[in-house]
Amino acid sequence: MATMEHFTLPLANGNQITGLLSFPPKPAHSPKGTPMVVCIHGGTYTASYYDADPAHSISNISKALSIPVVAITRPGYGESTALPPLEEGETWNKVNGKYIHESILPAVWKEYGPKSGATTTVLHSHSIGASIAIVTTALHNRSPETAGYPLSGLVTSGVGSKLMDEPSDNASAAEDKNENLRMIDSYQPKPGVEAPVSTWPVEAKDYLMLRPQDGLCSPDLLKGTTAKLNHPASILEPLDIRRQWPHYWLDLAKDIYVPHMYGVGEQDVLWKTDKRWTDEYARAFSKSARMEAATVPLAPHCMELSYVGQAWLARTLGFAMECAVWEALRQEKQTSS
Numbered sequence: 001m002a003t004m005e006h007f008t009l010p011l012a013n014g015n016q017i018t019g020l021l022s023f024p025p026k027p028a029h030s031p032k033g034t035p036m037v038v039c040i041h042g043g044t045y046t047a048s049y050y051d052a053d054p055a056h057s058i059s060n061i062s063k064a065l066s067i068p069v070v071a072i073t074r075p076g077y078g079e080s081t082a083l084p085p086l087e088e089g090e091t092w093n094k095v096n097g098k099y100i101h102e103s104i105l106p107a108v109w110k111e112y113g114p115k116s117g118a119t120t121t122v123l124h125s126h127s128i129g130a131s132i133a134i135v136t137t138a139l140h141n142r143s144p145e146t147a148g149y150p151l152s153g154l155v156t157s158g159v160g161s162k163l164m165d166e167p168s169d170n171a172s173a174a175e176d177k178n179e180n181l182r183m184i185d186s187y188q189p190k191p192g193v194e195a196p197v198s199t200w201p202v203e204a205k206d207y208l209m210l211r212p213q214d215g216l217c218s219p220d221l222l223k224g225t226t227a228k229l230n231h232p233a234s235i236l237e238p239l240d241i242r243r244q245w246p247h248y249w250l251d252l253a254k255d256i257y258v259p260h261m262y263g264v265g266e267q268d269v270l271w272k273t274d275k276r277w278t279d280e281y282a283r284a285f286s287k288s289a290r291m292e293a294a295t296v297p298l299a300p301h302c303m304e305l306s307y308v309g310q311a312w313l314a315r316t317l318g319f320a321m322e323c324a325v326w327e328a329l330r331q332e333k334q335t336s337s
Helices: 058-065 092-116 128-142 171-186 202-209 225-229 236-253 275-284 309-336
Strands: 005-010 016-022 035-040 051-053 069-073 120-126 153-157 260-265 291-296
Touching: 005 092, 016 058, 016 092, 035 058, 035 092, 035 128, 035 309, 051 225, 058 069, 058 309, 069 092, 092 120, 092 128, 092 236, 120 128, 120 309, 128 153, 128 236, 153 309, 171 236, 202 225, 236 275, 260 275, 260 309, 275 291
Parallel strands: 035 069, 035 120, 120 153, 153 260, 260 291
Antiparallel strands: 005 016, 016 069
């Protein structure tokens, strides 16, 4: 049972974006700055990733801290308008990140920023959504004065600097996973042609993404909830991460100056999670005003849905509050100087 409110928002280009809202009552005492946290989900999920059920919802933390939250359903998922097929030289993450920057976030801020009481936005992102958010943040930070929305912070999880070797501890799960990977590795994109979609078998996906066999998530989550959360996704999403992302993400990282908080689950099976690689990820964001990076103990890839999920969300929304105060004080200092 969802706890957040569904929304449909028309965009200036005639498309639409959908998602979920959590707008708690404003606090009795006005804070120095208030973030509107915009959540960007990973592959094979929608905005409901952040509102899976009452026990696994960002709205719990949103209400506790009086922080407005907007979780978008990315283009091509659910009722959000899909983008055209990629053209020569384009990549999935770059195109989606640019679209979110140019079309979605200006509309979201115009519609919900003032009415929510927010003074800025902070992006909260997971997995492929995190790589897209890095593109979006880099584009904003290159020309913040022309962006149609304020941005003062970035949270990423479920991404990293080095892909993990394929898991082989369970033949059935690995076989299902490898079947998808074989299709990705053999697929050759054609400019202007719609790419096929892939649907991940729920049991294999849960085994790898949530690690229930290691006791990292609630058994109740597996009784229909993860099946409802599962959605088909374009093959171009994992193709970008595996083939293209490693060659261009460092250039994007160098253009990000807002505070950045990063976490990767200790039991993530997609990315290497030891200190060497976490530190390497953090170093890439050398211009960030503040960079926090850590491996989260006993957390799987989809740690927002795990036992540590609410704790992680509480940490990140607290970080978003700090970003809003940082931005408010920074602007005051610029005005007075």
